[in-house]
Amino acid sequence: MKPGHGEILLAEGDPAVREEEERLVEEFRRQLDAGMWAAVPTTAPGTGRREAQMIRDYGDIPQDAERVIFFPRASGG
Amino acid sequence: MLLALLALATVAAILALPTALRLARAERERATARRAARLGVEVDSIADPGRERRAEQRARELLRSCVNEEEWGMYRDLGFIRVRGRRTGPDGRAYAYLVYPHKPVVAYLPEERRLLSEYCVDFPDLTGAISDSRLPASDDVLAKWMALTGDEERLLRSANMHLVGRQVDPGRIRRDLWRLDQWERERARRSGDEPDAAERQLT
Numbered sequence: 577m578k579p580g581h582g583e584i585l586l587a588e589g590d591p592a593v594r595e596e597e598e599r600l601v602e603e604f605r606r607q608l609d610a611g612m613w614a615a616v617p618t619t620a621p622g623t624g625r626r627e628a629q630m631i632r633d634y635g636d637i638p639q640d641a642e643r644v645i646f647f648p649r650a651s652g653g
Numbered sequence: 654m655l656l657a658l659l660a661l662a663t664v665a666a667i668l669a670l671p672t673a674l675r676l677a678r679a680e681r682e683r684a685t686a687r688r689a690a691r692l693g694v695e696v697d698s699i700a701d702p703g704r705e706r707r708a709e710q711r712a713r714e715l716l717r718s719c720v721n722e723e724e725w726g727m728y729r730d731l732g733f734i735r736v737r738g739r740r741t742g743p744d745g746r747a748y749a750y751l752v753y754p755h756k757p758v759v760a761y762l763p764e765e766r767r768l769l770s771e772y773c774v775d776f777p778d779l780t781g782a783i784s785d786s787r788l789p790a791s792d793d794v795l796a797k798w799m800a801l802t803g804d805e806e807r808l809l810r811s812a813n814m815h816l817v818g819r820q821v822d823p824g825r826i827r828r829d830l831w832r833l834d835q836w837e838r839e840r841a842r843r844s845g846d847e848p849d850a851a852e853r854q855l856t
Contacts, residue, residue, distance in 0.1 A: 579777070579778040580778070651777060
């Protein structure tokens with residue numbers, strides 16, 4: 577998510593393909609270094625509640641995640 | 654003679670006004686482009702009036718794909734989302750939050766509808782863009798929803814906390830809680846969970 581633009585596709589690829597995963601990792605780091613927060617929308621096991629899982633490391637991304645959403649980190653308004 | 658000259662000068666000034674305004678706008682755009690080039694960021698040289706509308710449409714689709722059906726319906730019909738929190742008060746009762754686009758998050762106790770506080774939070778542009786643009790309304794709601802459901806404590810720590818009433822009218826919040834209550838009753842009635850008033854009288 578980018579102010580003034582909304583949703584922008586940053587990168588896409590198959591994590592199982594090494595070159596594509598490297599590109600995904602690089603973009604992931606670039607976004608976090610820029611101060612963005614990353615999250616994956618999930619469904620909580622048991623309750624079925626929809627929620628987000630905040631991702632701080634590329635390795636934390638759930639295996640079945642189809643997308644990671646980056647958004648500017650929150651600050652006091 | 655003097656009067657005629659004065660009238661002529663006034664007419665000339667009026668005729669030259671649109672040109673002067675165009676030149677001023679062009680100069681502003683050139684200055685913005687120079688500043689953008691200096692900082693190495695991208696700026697749209699031509700304003701696109703449909704961009705914000707398209708961004709909001711995309712944002713609504715993204716929000717819809719992330720939240721559950723109930724939350725989406727709430728946002729579509731009422732303009733806000735109620736998020737149940739994990740944080741609890743001293744008596745162990747869990748907080749809930751009302752998430753509005755571009756307004757503070759309002760914390761309250763759902764059982765007694767007691768308003769607790771408002772958390773002023775923003776998601777500013779971190780890229781150094783030459784604008785004071787902000788997230789589309791539905792992206793702002795989604796960002797708050799993700800931060801609240803993903804790491805409630807971090808979001809609340811990042812926010813500025815105030816008593817309710819600083820930015821949001823408490824009367825409006827109470828009306829929204831009443832609307833939410835009505836909306837949930839209607840939704841339950843339609844799904845058959847709760848008999849409507851007529852059925853109740855007959856049984």
